[in-house]
Amino acid sequence: MPDATAMAVRDGVVAWLGSDEVGRAQYPDAEVVDLGGAFVAPAFVDSHVHVTATGLALTGLDLRSAASLRHCLQLLADFAGAHPDGVIWAHGWDESGWPERTPPSTADVDAAVGDRHAYLARIDVHSAVASTPLRRAAGLDDAVPLVADAHHRVRRAARDLLTATQRGTARRAALDAAAASGIVSVHECAGPEIGGLDDWQELRATDHGVEVVGYWGEAVTGAAQARELIEATGARGLAGDLFVDGALGSRTAWLHEPYHDLPEHCVAPTGNSYLDVAAITAHLAACTEAGVTAGFHVIGDAAVSAVVTALATVVDRFGSVAVARCGHRLEHVEMITGEQAAALGAWGVIASMQPAFDAAWGGEHGMYAQRLGAARARGLNPFALLASRGVPLAFGSDTPVTPMDPWATVRAATTHQTPGSAISARAAFAAATRGAWRASGIRDGLTGTLVPGAPASYAVWAADAFDVSAPADAVQRWSTDPRSRVPVLPRLDGPLPRCLQTVHRGTVIHG
Template identity: 55%
Template sequence: MVWVGQDGPGRALHPDAEVVDLDGAFVTPGFVDAHVHATNTGLHLDGVDLAAARDAGDLLAAVRSAARPGQVLIAHGWDETRWSHPRLPSRAEIDEAAGGAPVYLSRVDVHSALVSSALADLAPGVTDLPGWSDDGPVTREAHSAVIAASRAAVTPEHRRRVQETFLRTAASLGIVSVHENAAPGISSEEDLAGLIELGTRPDLPEVVGYWGATGQDALAVARRIGARGLAGDLLADGALGSRTAALHEPYTDAPATTGNRYLDAAQIAEHVVLCTEAGMQAGFHVIGDAGVSEVVEGFRLAEKEVGRRALVGGKHRLEHVEMVDADQAAVLAGYNVAASMQPLFDAHWGGTDGMYATRLGADRAAGLNPFSTLAAAGVPLAFGSDAPVTPLAPWESVRAAVHHRTAGSGISPRAAFNAHTRGGHRAAGADDGITGTLVPGAPAHYAVWEPVELVVSAPDNRVQRWSTDPRARVPGLPPLEPGAPLPTCLRTVRHGEVIHSRD
């Protein structure tokens, strides 16, 4: 980008420039989605959407209509907490609906799934793994095994097609860069390598790849395929919806469990030290309060090995970090650890009557996804979708971060927008201060949106950090009140090349 300002000086400085009349449209920096699963989302876009199911009968009807003999059916999105009756279908019912086809049906959080017997047969030994259920959802190691079996049945040509579908969909929403959170058990080395290669094409969004594994072998994989780090979905714990996020106190609706912890502080520290010394970003998927405590302690142990300066320079990151308190946020900020978060989690499952409250009780649920606490502590925020867990919808995510379902946990529109644009670039290591902005010298990553009335606002005068006076020339944003229409993307540009045009 070489000029931002009035027409006259711009035309004088660049007399041969092509002129595009936007006819009242407005321009913003392009969005970054800091947490995606491209192949899974592409398969979802290309296949059956189970989010519309409202009971077991709906789910079985969807399977019956989509299953084909001899072909694996991969579908996503069921959420029994929103059903009229929470009973899940039995494996026998799924087998009957599938007509003998291998079927993998992931829950909305992708930490558990319903499967057919034919799919289980494609994963030898799965019935002996932790998390296997003879009739209900499979979780933990058994879930990883059935994911691997279902993905192995997807041909390379099909995989590349759905990855490209995903990237073109992202571009149509003003997204110029995505962070792929790949890991053994939910993806593959070949899957990530192919996606990173697609992201080098000038007509598609950038792909920043993360490989969620640890050890010297994983380091070699990351370097070979061009991954940015050993981060993303390296699981410290699981998910609240599947009751696998690690908690200090039991789940309210399942008092016999506190979830699952997959890594302890010593293992976390070992990984952070490995990545810091190798010049790689480290990171972890962590949701529950016991998981967050373990990760914070792991960083403290790592500091003893490599020192604070090296740890800060590593620009490490955490995914989700939903149950974090102010003291932990201060520790993470001191280590320059970014929080990659998903505002639509709160929009979908927050509040006094949502899934969080069902799983944890209203008091604990009220403390989830505390964007304001993290921002006040100085933790760099990067927003994303975790697609296909929630949809690619950046403006909706910005609105959800502003209008948090717990009073006081939201942030200003400008802070939320920055977290979904320049914050994503920063979380991937681009900390030059200009990438993700519209200033001379910045990479030309931007989106053009249909005309709307722009406003300069903040949700609370106590946290407003800029003037709303038009003479201050603070860039406005579209109205983000609940129910207000959100902008439609007309054009998306990455490094000066058009990657989406509605025309």
């Protein structure tokens, strides 16, 4: 919103928007805030987060900066030396970008931390490496790779060693970071194998200005069970990270054809499947009958095929209107065909996606190309394809996998590394605001915009990213039609906007 425009807020709602003096005169007693050239835009929503895990990365050891195996182990040793007590919780190593292309081993970790309990999650959080004492605590020997159930067991053992104070501090750090990024709501993807019910209930009880919408990833087989689970958890839906498969980086995403870079003695050349078509169908049918949002974590092409097959069965049984009414959602959905996308669009299924994945791992030589080969990798995260088939998009970060940085998310969606897969900045911004609100079931046509009657949820951004005195062609005008409700917003080919203040429903939650 350029500085010539004013906005009036009353009782947490946008009451007026305009630039005329007659309109301003309606509020003679208003408190006037001069933004000094800064600009205002609707606040962001992150459609896929893990709050406690994000906070543990912020307050613990973040290994995303590790440039090599040696660097990773040095960071680990330094952290262990500076924090002599308690479990070491680390996140973010990614061997696909290291010169060695070799992940840490148990022996490597033991050499760095001694007899400490140490848990080091890979960046996608679908595999890990752990110290020998932590493996023993989880009942695992040195030969078991930490993927699938073994990973869940060792992560649970590490989580059990955290204190309530550590968990609480981590959650608050994560939510503070969200508010400081211009985010007013996050979709927590919880579940029995992710953080457990205790973690989810503790998060629900956390008093913070960032609104937490929760999804519980546990499969059901009947409508009564679905209703009972919603009542017991207080979740918005039985969706989120209900795993059909794993992740490409850990070679646990479920594929039709084997991975391109299989290590020796690989026992699962096409990845892992955690739910079959029958189980997926039962869950979708139960939730549809109960009127509950269902959804799945689904990445590989075989996993997508299984979910689309199950959805077709449920649509045949209940009808497309009943299915669309539930707002079922798929997380990630990275490998999908045009025919499958058209089906999802016709059934009103929402795709909750992470553009930062392509920015981090796309391209001819990125991790996707390593795992799948360049030809298959070019088809990943096809935002334009999905949008063209009518699939509603919601954007998030999957933090701590990638950072909560919504402007970087918008930029990544507009600069996809595969030609033809990017979407417009206007569409990307909508997916990170209105689209994410819609994914959580709010479809009033107002939330996520700044028009009279809309909730006053917005962020104020530094003026150095939006120079209203610059020539007209220096400002990226994403929409010239006011009916689109997308404001004039900054170019993103330079420094990204810096958040000065975040307001949710009229209450300042940052700045």
